Amino acid sequence: MARWEPGARERFVAAALELFTDQGYDDTTVAQIAERANLTKSTFFRHFSDKREVLAAGQETLSRLFVEGIAGAPAEASPLQAVAAGLDNAASAMTPFNRQLGPRLHAVIATSSELQERAVLKQVGMARAMADALRERGIPDQVATTAAELGVLAFKEAFAEWIADGADDDANLAALLREALDRLRSAVAQLG
Numbered sequence: 749m750a751r752w753e754p755g756a757r758e759r760f761v762a763a764a765l766e767l768f769t770d771q772g773y774d775d776t777t778v779a780q781i782a783e784r785a786n787l788t789k790s791t792f793f794r795h796f797s798d799k800r801e802v803l804a805a806g807q808e809t810l811s812r813l814f815v816e817g818i819a820g821a822p823a824e825a826s827p828l829q830a831v832a833a834g835l836d837n838a839a840s841a842m843t844p845f846n847r848q849l850g851p852r853l854h855a856v857i858a859t860s861s862e863l864q865e866r867a868v869l870k871q872v873g874m875a876r877a878m879a880d881a882l883r884e885r886g887i888p889d890q891v892a893t894t895a896a897e898l899g900v901l902a903f904k905e906a907f908a909e910w911i912a913d914g915a916d917d918d919a920n921l922a923a924l925l926r927e928a929l930d931r932l933r934s935a936v937a938q939l940g
Contacts, residue, residue, distance in 0.1 A: 757795050757805060758845060759785040764802040765849055768856040773799075773863060800866060803853060806846070807870050811877035813838040814899070818881035827887050827895035832929055834878060835899060835906075839922035842910075850911030875900045898936070902928040 763784035767776040778799050782789045796802050817837025821830040857863040875896045882892035906924035909915065 831899035835925040
């Protein structure tokens with residue numbers, strides 16, 4: 749097995765998802781993931797604290813991309829325009845690898861209440877990061893929190909559409925994110 753190779757993190761994610769799909773999350777060990785990825789167990793632990801973390805591999809990156817996009821939005825941007833800038837920034841970093849593994853990731857998460865809880869915590873963390881970035885822009889707390897929650901909902905909806913079976917291969921995640929955010933904005937306006 750290789751001691752170090754480029755793309756190790758992605759290889760661990762792909763290997764873990766294959767094993768979780770084939771034999772179940774609970775029956776898969778870190779040693780099996782490392783073996784399937786053709787890497788060592790110690791290399792695995794340089795990238796992840798445990799097998800559960802493999803499924804949240806992109807959370808910190810995604811949150812950072814949201815925050816960078818919000819911070820880089822024009823000063824006159826509304827809270828939702830700033831969130832849209834964060835979503836655009838995240839979409840620009842999504843690759844065919846993300847799109848390919850997305851359906852398998854969702855399927856694996858659906859098999860375990862532990863993983864479902866972790867997915868919810870991931871969404872909470874992303875919303876917190878976006879709300880903090882909005883507060884840094886001087887947005888009041890409740891407005892920042894609401895805009896961030898709408899951003900997470902838009903991301904969840906658009907990402908699901910992007911990775912769905914039969915989705916257009918040329919579908920643009922950034923466009924899907926904007927459309928989802930617009931639908932949510934419209935839904936909020938209807939609340940009266």
